Amino acid sequence: MSLELTWMQLPKEYRNLKDCKFVILPISYEKDLTYGAGAASGSIEIIKASEHLEYYDAEFNIEYFEKGVFVNPVLKLSDSTPEEMLSKIQESVESVGSNKFVIGLGGDHAVSIGLVQAAEKLHDNFAILQIDAHSDFRDSWNGSKLNHACVMRQLVDKHEIVAVGIRSQDKDERAAVDLNEKVQTIYAWDFDLEKVKSALLKLESEKLYITIDVDGFDPSVISGTGTPEPGGLLWKQVIEILKLCFSLKEVVGADIVEFAPVYQYSPNRSLNLTNQSRVEAYTLARLVSKIMSLVVKK
Numbered sequence: 001m002s003l004e005l006t007w008m009q010l011p012k013e014y015r016n017l018k019d020c021k022f023v024i025l026p027i028s029y030e031k032d033l034t035y036g037a038g039a040a041s042g043s044i045e046i047i048k049a050s051e052h053l054e055y056y057d058a059e060f061n062i063e064y065f066e067k068g069v070f071v072n073p074v075l076k077l078s079d080s081t082p083e084e085m086l087s088k089i090q091e092s093v094e095s096v097g098s099n100k101f102v103i104g105l106g107g108d109h110a111v112s113i114g115l116v117q118a119a120e121k122l123h124d125n126f127a128i129l130q131i132d133a134h135s136d137f138r139d140s141w142n143g144s145k146l147n148h149a150c151v152m153r154q155l156v157d158k159h160e161i162v163a164v165g166i167r168s169q170d171k172d173e174r175a176a177v178d179l180n181e182k183v184q185t186i187y188a189w190d191f192d193l194e195k196v197k198s199a200l201l202k203l204e205s206e207k208l209y210i211t212i213d214v215d216g217f218d219p220s221v222i223s224g225t226g227t228p229e230p231g232g233l234l235w236k237q238v239i240e241i242l243k244l245c246f247s248l249k250e251v252v253g254a255d256i257v258e259f260a261p262v263y264q265y266s267p268n269r270s271l272n273l274t275n276q277s278r279v280e281a282y283t284l285a286r287l288v289s290k291i292m293s294l295v296v297k298k
Ligand SMILES: [Mn+2]
Pocket: 132, 133, 134, 213, 215, 216
């Protein structure tokens, strides 16, 4: 059975690609796991959970859906090589046209490399705001430079980076980010919105791409991810960070990666999300809708 995924089950007139402002790009891709498994189906569960959202954003007093939300068919790339994965993501982003706001849903963090490279074709100079527990600044991991543990190391040559919520690194990564003038890190134990603000103001680029690894959240908010780390960001802190990004910069795209939902068998033998994962999928659907609200509110 192939099911057509729609955002919030919007009526047809709000989801045809030609007229839509927003494109959601679900990417099923998972390679070279570091710890827990399951990010391949994360994007699908976030989109399914969106059907429970209200159309109206009470906090921002906005109904972003009026701008239209198209959900691209799921890109199934787990059998692709990392290089193929990058080119297929770029092809998909190109095929939706240049006047859209694309939100990529992973999949593991390596998909962000493809999404950023696609954005490079449309925007000549942009910085990256990374919400994450990890710097992802390894030179290579499991023999590949295109692994999720190396994402920001791959992107820093062309982009300034503001990393927020970081709380797990190896010693070499720490040395590398400390030495690299293009990286500003706001550690989780040191988090303060003013620090995020001054980091954003220090950037040379006026444009910004946002990548959110869900392990940047505290596990009390999101625990369904391969490498949960205690001491992370809370919901309200992440929303405040996003509000700052949109007020200070022109945001050119975003992604949310590494959600790994957990399933269980119900008494009738059907496979369902655990209650915890159901809440978390809904939380991340809400996060996607907050980003769209902020695009419209701008
Ligand atoms: Mn991470």
